[in-house]
Amino acid sequence: MPLVNAAEMLTKAKAGHYAVGQFNINNLEWTKAILMTAQELNSPVILGVSEGAGKYMAGYKTVVGMVNGMIEELNITVPVALHLDHGSYEGAKKCIEAGFSSIMFDGSHYPIEENIAKTKELVAICKEKGLSIEAEVGAIGGEEDGVIGKGECADPQECKQIADLGVTMLAAGIGNIHGKYPENWEGLSFETLDAVQKLTGAMPLVLHGGTGIPADMIKKAISLGVSKINVNTECQLAFQAATRKYIEEGKDLQGKGFDPRKLLAPGFEAIKATVKEKMELFGSVNKA
Numbered sequence: 001m002p003l004v005n006a007a008e009m010l011t012k013a014k015a016g017h018y019a020v021g022q023f024n025i026n027n028l029e030w031t032k033a034i035l036m037t038a039q040e041l042n043s044p045v046i047l048g049v050s051e052g053a054g055k056y057m058a059g060y061k062t063v064v065g066m067v068n069g070m071i072e073e074l075n076i077t078v079p080v081a082l083h084l085d086h087g088s089y090e091g092a093k094k095c096i097e098a099g100f101s102s103i104m105f106d107g108s109h110y111p112i113e114e115n116i117a118k119t120k121e122l123v124a125i126c127k128e129k130g131l132s133i134e135a136e137v138g139a140i141g142g143e144e145d146g147v148i149g150k151g152e153c154a155d156p157q158e159c160k161q162i163a164d165l166g167v168t169m170l171a172a173g174i175g176n177i178h179g180k181y182p183e184n185w186e187g188l189s190f191e192t193l194d195a196v197q198k199l200t201g202a203m204p205l206v207l208h209g210g211t212g213i214p215a216d217m218i219k220k221a222i223s224l225g226v227s228k229i230n231v232n233t234e235c236q237l238a239f240q241a242a243t244r245k246y247i248e249e250g251k252d253l254q255g256k257g258f259d260p261r262k263l264l265a266p267g268f269e270a271i272k273a274t275v276k277e278k279m280e281l282f283g284s285v286n287k288a
């Protein structure tokens with residue numbers, strides 16, 4: 001199946017009370033591990049690409065070529081959306097050009113009027129070209145691509161203003177943070193989430209910073225309208241731990257253990273296991 005936008009999979013998720021995972025990709029191994037796991041579990045999936053990761057992978061066109069090639073050659077038949085994560089206005093336009101099927105415009109750092117104006121313009125372009133679009137209100141905390149934010153709670157009225165522009169899905173800050181959660185993290189603000197969902201109705205809500213959120217909080221967030229959950233750091237940590245183990249056990253020094261296809265295999269399997277665990281938790285298995 002060619003790339004799809006995220007609208008249908010998220011509308012179904014919201015109605016069916018589960019969430020679709022957005023897993024960020026960094027390279028070929030990441031992409032292949034996530035696509036293969038989605039296929040094995042018969043789950044829809046969203047591949048997230050941050051602007052930094054896009055640059056690392058030699059640009060958005062390279063990413064589009066790699067993902068489309070894999071979908072065809074690995075016979076991936078589950079719905080896959082290729083989504084720009086935390087895009088700037090310019091980055092969003094580049095991804096639309098390059099062939100992404102979904103974008104996020106993160107205007108959360110602009111004053112609300114400017115966030116609205118820019119989101120509105122991109123909504124019109126995405127509508128015309130058949131892409132889905134995610135907007136953000138209330139900065140997500142933590143560090144992503146060098147931008148550090150403190151987990152804010154979005155203003156539900158502002159969420160409604162942005163939702164009414166015709167975006168496909170909405171990320172609202174509810175005290176969530178990218179990366180590992182600090183010891184003294186206060187947890188998700190379900191009060192904010194509940195207020196946002198009450199005002200935005202059927203709009204699929206997005207939970208960023210999926211790494212390290214306890215399972216009970218994930219389930220509660222889904223019950224309050226979260227239909228897309230972003231996971232990045234957890235796959236990186238799983239890859240790192242498995243790669244470290246391989247090298248610490250001296251396996252790279254045995255036989256052809258230095259071959260990158262062998263060296264990267266444990267990390268690849270670790271990403272697959274992490275994605276599987278998340279898809280099971282989010283309830284997207286067999287929802288393709």
Ligand code: 13P
Pocket residue numbers: 024048085086177178179180207208209210211230231232233234
């Ligand atoms: P984590 O890295 O905390 O999983 O967050 C991912 C994310 O929200 C990407 O937008």
